[in-house]
Amino acid sequence: GAVVSQHPSRVICKSGTSVKIECRSLDFQATTMFWYRQFPKKSLMLMATSNEGSKATYEQGVEKDKFLINHASLTLSTLTVTSAHPEDSSFYICSARRSGYEQYFGPGTRLTVT
């Protein structure tokens, strides 16, 4: 149990376009979902926390108007990178938490902006 999926696994988009990444908890309801970003040879950095039905809480330095997060249901959160630029190229990983503190991670999405 506690499986989290992400779609797509890889995406290439042109500079200036927007791209949406989905995160789903497949076999449990997630009260909270998290979005992380990982640059090459760097650690994962938390971008934002989203609770179902409420606005996401963004970490300092993360532009909320650029990284739109929607947590429409207890099993789905989406991250939309708006007007993407090459510096947004990164590995984006989501996680989901049910009751308790443990987070279950998705397989990640590799975003390349050309």
Added chain:
Amino acid sequence: KQEVTQIPAALSVPEGENLVLNCSFTDSAIYNLQWFRQDPGKGLTSLLLIQSSQREQTSGRLNASLDKSSGRSTLYIAASQPGDSATYLCAVYSGGGADGLTFGKGTHLIIQP
């Protein structure tokens, strides 16, 4: 602000050796500490989760210890195998306003056949 440091950054050992990966954190007020494995270009695989009230957790050849007061954790891998080659990440959950995990930069482990 919580900071997590992992030492060494990289490690290469022959197959069969026992090894220890180290993790330290600056704020001892944590709820739990988790060790993950990450293969190149892949997501995270949770290895062990230690609650703040626990001293250690074991799973197969892996043993993780936690000394909360000193802000340290170790991951012990026994009888290493080439399949253990990966990046190992340590992360802490501090709760409060910081709802996500704080990760270290990882230890890149290579087990030589």
